[in-house]
C-alpha cells in the first residue's frame with residue numbers, strides 16, 4: 001500500500017508528521033495531544049534533523065523557521081512550536097529568549113532565579129505563556145496557530161511535574177503551578193493546548 005497522502009493541506013489518517021522539536025517536555029505533550037488521530041509521529045531526533053538557529057524576532061518567525069527547516073529536510077509535513085514565558089514586570093522577558101536564559105545546559109533553576117531577582121519587589125506578578133505552532137508542508141505552505149495562558153509568576157518554585165518554567169507559573173484562578181498539575185490538567189488549559197486546538201480544527205482528520 002502506498003503511504004497515505006495529504007489532501008488540501010489537512011493531514012489524513014495514516015499520514016506521517018515530523019515533530020520539529022528537540023525539547024523532551026514538548027514532545028511528550030504533543031504525543032498526548034496527537035493520540036487517536038491515526039497520525040504516525042516522528043521526532044526531529046528520530047530523523048537526526050539539525051536544530052536550526054532561532055534567528056527570528058518573534059514566536060511566529062521562529063516557529064516558521066523551525067517547521068520549514070524540518071519539512072524541507074524530511075520531505076514531510078512538520079509541526080514546530082516556538083514558545084516562551086513572559087513576565088509583565090520584565091516587559092515580557094524572557095519571552096522568545098526563554099530557552100536561551102536557561103543556556104545550553106538547560107539550567108531552568110538558574111533562569112527562574114534570574115526572573116525572581118529581576119522582578120524584585122515589583123507588585124505586578126502577571127505572567128503568561130505563549131505558544132505558536134507552525135505546520136509546514138514540503139510544497140512551502142505554512143499555517144500558524146497561537147495560544148496563550150495568563151496567570152502569575154510565583155516564588156519559590158514548586159511542583160515536581162512538567163518542564164521549563166512550570167514550577168513558577170500559576171494559571172489564573174488558583175495558586176497551583178503547572179508543575180503541581182498532572183499532564184492531563186496542564187494539557188486541558190495550556191498555551192500549547194490552546195494553539196493545538198486551532199491546529200486540530202484546521203489540520204487534523206475530522207472524523
Ligand SMILES: O=c1nc[nH]c2c1ncn2[C@H]1C[C@H](O)[C@@H](COP(=O)(O)OP(=O)(O)OP(=O)(O)O)O1
Nearest residue numbers: 021022023081082083084085098099163164165166
Ligand atoms: O509549557 C511550558 N512549560 C514550561 N516552560 C515552557 C513551556 N513552553 C515553553 N517553555 C519555555 C521553556 C522552553 O525551553 C522555552 C521555549 O523555547 P523554544 O525555543 O520554543 O523551545 P526549545 O528550544 O526548548 O525546543 P525546540 O526549539 O527544539 O522546540 O520556553
Ligand SMILES: [Mg+2]
Nearest residue numbers: 023054082099
Ligand atoms: Mg528552541
